[in-house]
Amino acid sequence: MKLKSLEIKGFKSFAQDTVLYFSEPVIGIVGPNGSGKSNIVDAIRWVLGEQSNRELRLDQMANVLFNGTKSKKSSGLAQVTLTFENDKNILPTDYANVSISRLLYRSGESEYRLNGVACRLKDINNLLMDTGISSESYAIIALGMVDDILLDKENSRRRMIEQAA
């Protein structure tokens, strides 16, 4: 499941279409406070199906849409696409890549897509199930998860162990 790219548009501070390529084993993300680094992490969680407003640092899900500045108006659509190599053949072998997209319109309508074709969140979850990637998997290790382990809120330690089992 080698990552290939992440495309973000209209999501939080990423008003413009932005692409990151993941061609290396260890990728660093740097920049000033407030530039958008954690927003990139949020985008990855979101496209993998994260539903918790708290985990995404939102008061409500609508807040993922770029909300405008003095000189740029807000977005009508937030779209994130994460692309992997199909090296574990979770899709039929004639597919070289697996692209997962999530869209949210300002109207509240939302959509998931697999390689460009509309599908349900359920289909994406089934696809990802044995790969160890899900928005709640311990793959996403923000500083917050360190706290979860230390405080053991709502038995988070046992839930993590159960997930790995």
Add this chain to the structure above:
Amino acid sequence: MKLKSLEIKGFKSFAQDTVLYFSEPVIGIVGPNGSGKSNIVDAIRWVLGEQSNRELRLDQMANVLFNGTKSKKSSGLAQVTLTFENDKNILPTDYANVSISRLLYRSGESEYRLNGVACRLKDINNLLMDTGISSESYAIIALGMVDDILLDKENSRRRMIEQAA
């Protein structure tokens, strides 16, 4: 109220008698993780009368006593002394310095001293009242206080404003 020195003995990881001199405007404290930097901050809070176990990172007050290692036995007494210049004359002018001490014995007995003479916590609080120093004053600005402001737990923002008023 210029700080002069801090003496720590038997308090948390400071098994041995340790003195820091505060002769400069800006004093840096550095060192590896777990070396004892935050314990120095705790010692200052404690000697100024801090009673909250949570603020001192303790399960119980007895845990301030150095609790021993494989090669050194635990302390029977925790003692911290903070010394200021008496430049605001909070004591009669023939005193050059003001020394506040707090002692806790493993038996649970505790003591406060002012310039070496036993007194009550009340006497120390009265002395410090108009100087702006108290263990809850915003003078102690750990990372935790930043959180208090941001989360506004138990109206901490208004309490801070009332204190400054």
Add this chain to the structure above:
Amino acid sequence: ATEQFMDAFEKIRDNFIKVFRSLFTNDDTCDLILEDPSSPLETGIQIIAKPKGKRPQSLNQLSGGEKTLTATALLFSLYLLKPAPFCIFDEVDAPLDDANIEKFNRIIKEFSKDSQFIVVTHNKSTMAAVDIIYGVYMDEPGVSSVSAVDFRHFEHQGLSKI
């Protein structure tokens, strides 16, 4: 009592706007407001912080570093009204980028004309900004020791000696 509180509140609010602008930029806006102006002695205090160009709907939408900077601006605002003889910062610079650490240390330098500052840090640029450094270490496992560090010598050796 209400008058005393409102008087302090107004001054703190002015300070907050000034300090916030020096920690962020002059194009950034902020405010401090009483949630319920009709009952000043009980109401909560709301913080509005809008870094340049952004329109965050709540403090929660700000980044980690922006939140720390905003809270620090409020602490300095209280300090300006009623300066404490000394202030202690324990790794408050951890979430800040280099440029913000420099601003933070410059404010401390400014205020250190009137008060003493004790700054616990892992950051090299903060270490370069202080007047004296105490190194804390454990030669004997589990037992802390302290010694003053000659900073110029320290820069070359790195912290590994400590």
Add this chain to the structure above:
Amino acid sequence: ATEQFMDAFEKIRDNFIKVFRSLFTNDDTCDLILEDPSSPLETGIQIIAKPKGKRPQSLNQLSGGEKTLTATALLFSLYLLKPAPFCIFDEVDAPLDDANIEKFNRIIKEFSKDSQFIVVTHNKSTMAAVDIIYGVYMDEPGVSSVSAVDFRHFEHQGLSKI
């Protein structure tokens, strides 16, 4: 189900002891225990961490950096049992000292043979340890942009260019 859980638990515990010792030192001890071994499927999990020479009565007595290192050791232990295709660390190195940051980055380098790691950081030594850097910045206020950074060129310019 109980067997599956206990089997995973035992392996994670072994990993935890190994990883903890590589993040701390070989003289440091730790353990992972079931609070109530008789009801493994419901009981809480207790973490014991004793850095060299110290006898902390609970995790709460450890320092900021020691806590982060201990939690990270547990996360890596889960990872070793069931490697995720990629892991993301968002400023996890903030409370760590230089020596621990180096160990942390060395473990990431080791595991990166099998998974990809995305590391958000403000720390120069972490930046030196990664394979490629993406710089995030806002030319237009409030609007994020990203561009790959040539690290060698970047070391000299400093981050101010970004």
